[in-house]
Amino acid sequence: MKLAVNDLLSLEIMENARVRTGSSHLRERHVQWISAIEMPVENFVRKNEVVLSTAIGCGHDVQLFKKFVEDIIHSEASALIIALGRYIYDVPKEVVELAEKYQFIIMEIPWEVRFSTIIEEVLRELNDIQYKEREKSEKAQQELLQLILKETSLREISDYIQNQIGCPIIITDRAGIIQDRTEAGDPDDKWKYYNLKDGISIKKTSSPLPQDPMYQKFQMIELDGETILRLPILNASGDIQGYLFVLFPKDGEIEDFLNQYRVNVLEHSATTVALWLSRQNAIEETEMRLRSDFIQELAKGEFTSDEQAESRAKLLGFNLKVPYVCIAGYPENMELLFKKRKQHYLSYEHWLDSMIRYIEEEIYYAAGSLEKEVMMTYQGDKLTLFVQAKNNENPAHHFLDLVERRLRNLLPDVVISWGIGGAQETIAGFKTGFDHAQTALQIGRKKKGAGHRVLYENTKVDRVLLTLAQNKEMKEIIVSAIEPLIQYDQQRNMDLIGTFSTYNECHGNVSQTARLLNLHRQSLLYRLRKIETLTGLSLIDTDDLFLLDLSIKTWKLGLTETAIYS
Numbered sequence: 001m002k003l004a005v006n007d008l009l010s011l012e013i014m015e016n017a018r019v020r021t022g023s024s025h026l027r028e029r030h031v032q033w034i035s036a037i038e039m040p041v042e043n044f045v046r047k048n049e050v051v052l053s054t055a056i057g058c059g060h061d062v063q064l065f066k067k068f069v070e071d072i073i074h075s076e077a078s079a080l081i082i083a084l085g086r087y088i089y090d091v092p093k094e095v096v097e098l099a100e101k102y103q104f105i106i107m108e109i110p111w112e113v114r115f116s117t118i119i120e121e122v123l124r125e126l127n128d129i130q131y132k133e134r135e136k137s138e139k140a141q142q143e144l145l146q147l148i149l150k151e152t153s154l155r156e157i158s159d160y161i162q163n164q165i166g167c168p169i170i171i172t173d174r175a176g177i178i179q180d181r182t183e184a185g186d187p188d189d190k191w192k193y194y195n196l197k198d199g200i201s202i203k204k205t206s207s208p209l210p211q212d213p214m215y216q217k218f219q220m221i222e223l224d225g226e227t228i229l230r231l232p233i234l235n236a237s238g239d240i241q242g243y244l245f246v247l248f249p250k251d252g253e254i255e256d257f258l259n260q261y262r263v264n265v266l267e268h269s270a271t272t273v274a275l276w277l278s279r280q281n282a283i284e285e286t287e288m289r290l291r292s293d294f295i296q297e298l299a300k301g302e303f304t305s306d307e308q309a310e311s312r313a314k315l316l317g318f319n320l321k322v323p324y325v326c327i328a329g330y331p332e333n334m335e336l337l338f339k340k341r342k343q344h345y346l347s348y349e350h351w352l353d354s355m356i357r358y359i360e361e362e363i364y365y366a367a368g369s370l371e372k373e374v375m376m377t378y379q380g381d382k383l384t385l386f387v388q389a390k391n392n393e394n395p396a397h398h399f400l401d402l403v404e405r406r407l408r409n410l411l412p413d414v415v416i417s418w419g420i421g422g423a424q425e426t427i428a429g430f431k432t433g434f435d436h437a438q439t440a441l442q443i444g445r446k447k448k449g450a451g452h453r454v455l456y457e458n459t460k461v462d463r464v465l466l467t468l469a470q471n472k473e474m475k476e477i478i479v480s481a482i483e484p485l486i487q488y489d490q491q492r493n494m495d496l497i498g499t500f501s502t503y504n505e506c507h508g509n510v511s512q513t514a515r516l517l518n519l520h521r522q523s524l525l526y527r528l529r530k531i532e533t534l535t536g537l538s539l540i541d542t543d544d545l546f547l548l549d550l551s552i553k554t555w556k557l558g559l560t561e562t563a564i565y566s
Helices: 062-074 093-101 115-149 154-165 189-197 260-299 306-316 334-344 348-369 396-410 427-447 460-470 472-492 496-505 510-517 521-535 542-556 561-565
Strands: 018-021 033-036 049-053 079-084 105-110 169-173 178-181 219-223 226-234 240-247 324-331 374-379 382-388 416-424 453-455
Touching: 018 093, 033 115, 049 115, 062 093, 093 105, 115 154, 115 260, 154 169, 154 178, 154 260, 226 260, 240 260, 260 306, 260 374, 260 382, 260 427, 306 427, 324 348, 324 396, 324 427, 334 348, 348 374, 348 382, 348 396, 382 427, 396 416, 396 453, 416 427, 427 453, 427 460, 460 472, 460 542, 472 496, 472 521, 472 542, 496 510, 496 521, 496 542, 510 521
Parallel strands: 033 049, 049 079, 079 105, 416 453
Antiparallel strands: 018 105, 169 178, 169 240, 219 226, 226 240, 324 382, 324 416, 374 382
């Protein structure tokens, strides 16, 4: 409900008023303020303000009066009411033409009509409208509170909000994951993308919200050609836990849409949704913790019987009657990415929690797309997944292809290393699969670096080296062979270890090795002699060559670092 300029004419005090210009717009122009203004106008007139004036200071200077009216028009006032009789006796033709050009409303009143009485009457009308709006919004507040007390669904709350404001809405959590929307739409990928890209912020429009206190909680944004209002959803401590998006009508005006009632309803709605999300988050966090603890117990083989594990699994919605493949994942560069974006987040933990949630969402999406069961937990900086393996096949590569393809669109900078175990069919097999996946992940990160996948079954040679390195005598032999090279490389930065590895891969071909290393032949020969001198091993003796190669491969896996540097 708004007060139109036409409503002013129905006031008793305005019975002798005469409309000179803009009569066809009396019902369109709304009144939010009223004041008495004389020259100069400057920035004293607000939008939708009715201006009362005697035109004092203009005298009989038509151009000065015209400039005065022009300034009021450009201030986007609703109307100008001129008191005739002392300083001005008639509105000049030039001023009338100017007002008609801008479709601006000018009214004349007799000199004896007091401005203070007009202001009092208009303020009474405005206060009456505000009172009715307040009563209406308080009723909406009570109804929203009842929805929470009745523990209704978020959909019912969303539908109520839409009915009150007359626009579709979208509710997301702080990570940008849609919790509910009141109209069908595309998947929520674009919301997550923009939230990640700008730290939960979206490109602002070129037309900001009016500088009015009641608009300050809102942000006007553009997303894929749509104009959207965004209101933060805050928890009790004032932290953002989500957002309420209003899909603004394409042909509407923001000032017309955001009236006092809608502003109040949206603010009450944000509080209501905050209560709902807090309750839901508490439930989900409890469920996630129970699921996560169960998966960890399963992976570590802590169940005393199959019946105990299956009983717990059934309560949590898991199916242990199908074979699973264990996949271990390690996000490599989280701290580096946080440093690039930390200005948008309260803490690294807050940011990491959001990122892991994105990754988990994509993992669940991939599992759903492939119609596979998946169990997942994130503990100790690592992801542990158990993915259903139909017909004893290993679905890991196809599954991870889908996960990484989606993550490249959403999180292109994130690097994840993966270790893949074999398919397991028994309860005890979960621990075996977990151990194998962890071993494959460890070997892959040491041998290939970040961002690779390694199957446990492809690590036979590396596991042999791992087993050998556990033997005390073997460890001493390996250390004695490679330690001089490590120390020399640290002191001289000559990379003798890399030189030997390339030489061995070239089967002792000096010319080919020199070309690959971009070295002069004599420089390469000098390095090879230095390797023999430091290790006491001959590069033409097959046994010595085997021992040195074994030692370097073991060292590259990081299996003897403690012994070397202790």
